[in-house]
Amino acid sequence: MSMFRKDGKKTMPGITSGSLSDIVFMLLFFFMVTTQMRDNEQKVMIRTPYASESVKLERKDLSSYINIGTPVRKLQAQYGTEPRIQLNDSFKSVDDIRDFIAAERESKSEQDRAFMTVCIKADRDVRMGIITDVKQELRRCSALKIMYSASKSE
Amino acid sequence: MGKKTPEINSSSTADIAFLLLCYFLMTTTMGSHTGLSRRLPPMPDPNQKAEDQKVNRRNLIVVKINSQDRLMAGNEALDVSMLKERTKIFLSNPTDDPNLPDKEVKDIEGLGKRPVSKGVISLQNDRGTSYQAYIAVQNELVKAVNELRDEASMREFGKKFAQLDEDRQGIIKELVPQQISEAEPKDVGKRRR
Numbered sequence: 001m002s003m004f005r006k007d008g009k010k011t012m013p014g015i016t017s018g019s020l021s022d023i024v025f026m027l028l029f030f031f032m033v034t035t036q037m038r039d040n041e042q043k044v045m046i047r048t049p050y051a052s053e054s055v056k057l058e059r060k061d062l063s064s065y066i067n068i069g070t071p072v073r074k075l076q077a078q079y080g081t082e083p084r085i086q087l088n089d090s091f092k093s094v095d096d097i098r099d100f101i102a103a104e105r106e107s108k109s110e111q112d113r114a115f116m117t118v119c120i121k122a123d124r125d126v127r128m129g130i131i132t133d134v135k136q137e138l139r140r141c142s143a144l145k146i147m148y149s150a151s152k153s154e
Numbered sequence: 155m156g157k158k159t160p161e162i163n164s165s166s167t168a169d170i171a172f173l174l175l176c177y178f179l180m181t182t183t184m185g186s187h188t189g190l191s192r193r194l195p196p197m198p199d200p201n202q203k204a205e206d207q208k209v210n211r212r213n214l215i216v217v218k219i220n221s222q223d224r225l226m227a228g229n230e231a232l233d234v235s236m237l238k239e240r241t242k243i244f245l246s247n248p249t250d251d252p253n254l255p256d257k258e259v260k261d262i263e264g265l266g267k268r269p270v271s272k273g274v275i276s277l278q279n280d281r282g283t284s285y286q287a288y289i290a291v292q293n294e295l296v297k298a299v300n301e302l303r304d305e306a307s308m309r310e311f312g313k314k315f316a317q318l319d320e321d322r323q324g325i326i327k328e329l330v331p332q333q334i335s336e337a338e339p340k341d342v343g344k345r346r347r
Contacts, residue, residue, distance in 0.1 A: 021167035028175045035182030049286040051293035053300060054188040063187075119189065122285050129281030131288075135336070139197045149189040150289055 036060070044069035044086045049124040051150035062115050063147070064104040066097070068130060069123035083126045085134065094133045101141045121149040190292055195335060213255045213272045215244050219291055221282025234290055241298035245273045245330070264325050265310060274333045292334075299332045306330050 046069045057063055067086040071079040084091045087100045105113055118138060122131055138146060217237070218226045225232050227240050247254040255273035262268055275295055279288055300315070307315045307326045315326055 017165055017168065021164065021171050024168050024171035024175060028171055028178065031175065031178045031182065035178065048189075049289040051190055051289050051296075053293050053296040054190055057187040057189065060187065117191075119187070124284070124286035124289070126285045127281060128279045128283040128285060128288055131285060132279070132281060135194060139194050142196060144194040144196060145191075146194055147189040147191050148289055148292065149187070150293075152188055 041089060042067070042086075043072060043075060043089075043091065044084060044123070045072055046121050046123045047125075048121065048149050048151045050153065051148075052152060054150045054152050057117065057119065057147060059112075059115060059117070062108060062112055063117040063119045064100075065119045065121055066100075066134060067121045068126055068134065069121075083123065083130055085130070094130075094137050097134065097137045098141050101138070101143045105143075115145070116143065117145045117147050118143050119147045119149055190289065190296060192292075192334075192336070210256065210272075212253055214274050214276055215241070216276045216278060217291060217295070219277075219279045219283045219287055221280045223284055223287035225291065234287075234294060237291065237294040238298045238301070241275065241295055242302060244275075245271050245298065245302055247271060247273070260328070262325060262328050264321075265329070268329055270329060270331070274335055276335050295334055296332070299330065299334075303327070303330045 044067050046067060068083055069086075070076075070081050070083055071091070079091060085094065085097075086092070087096060092100070101118070105116060108116055120131065120134065135146070138144070215228045216226075217228075220226075225234055225237065227237060228244070232240060244254060247257065250257075255271050257269035258272055259267050260270045262270075277291065277295070303315045303326050306329050307313060307318055307322070310326070310329070311318060311322060315323065318326065
């Protein structure tokens with residue numbers, strides 16, 4: 001087995017790691033392009049319902065989110081286990097939706113305001129009562145384009 | 155030029171890039187947002203008379219979901235799996251049944267005169283209905299409309315609806331409209347939130 005005998009004279013040429021940084025940068029750019037900044041902390045637990053016919057949201061920048069679900073375990077001691085509405089970063093009631101929609105509208109550019117979509121992200125075990133309230137409030141604010149958040153497969 | 159400038163050691167750039175990569179992995183989320191798109195009806199004008207909005211009885215199917223997530227469509231109890239077929243028959247009315255929706259002959263641009271169903275699906279839910287059941291029913295209704303659109307586009311253009319260009323999709327949408335109305339909420343049954 002002379003193949004494996006070490007001669008001691010020959011040294012293996014070191015693997016150049018110069019291209020390693022390029023590879024990692026490539027990965028970095030991939031993630032920078034495909035992901036988006038997590039804009040707010042999730043304070044309610046949401047497991048989206050299933051719907052096989054769900055379609056992709058066209059303009060992500062024109063959508064605002066209303067989260068509905070039970071508070072996360074950490075906050076249950078403070079807020080209880082009843083489903084709550086989360087707007088931006090805090091728990092709100094149905095009456096606050098009006099201000100929220102007005103603020104969201106204000107933040108969009110003039111010509112895009114008509115295309116604003118309100119995305120209702122609700123847990124699948126939430127009762128429809130709270131969602132009906134939200135829907136009625138949205139109608140009153142004439143934010144009529146809505147989307148029920150749902151995942152495509154189980 | 156007597157001296158050669160020493161090369162900058164570049165082995166740590168990989169580490170820096172890794173650090174940046176980890177930062178982005180932590181702070182961002184994968185953006186895959188899907189759902190069912192809907193348009194809410196505008197708030198009714200308080201001065202408007204209720205009779206104006208009345209739809210002919212045969213053109214309306216009422217889908218109700220109660221607080222036990224049971225389903226009723228057009229006065230009969232149904233399972234969710236049956237709803238799609240029921241809706242398809244209702245919307246297409248293949249045998250021109252006088253109890254099923256009327257068809258109106260419309261002049262559609264690019265196709266000529268075609269009968270268009272006047273059927274409207276009215277969805278009513280209880281405050282106690284679970285969101286999953288509600289979305290499941292919405293999904294079935296959308297699926298029924300999508301399948302009818304697929305059939306119509308196969309008939310007219312020989313292609314599936316998704317493979318048509320935008321103009322033709324518009325034509326098919328006019329031919330098979332998606333008329334799902336979410337009725338005014340009614341408080342029936344035990345109040346459970």
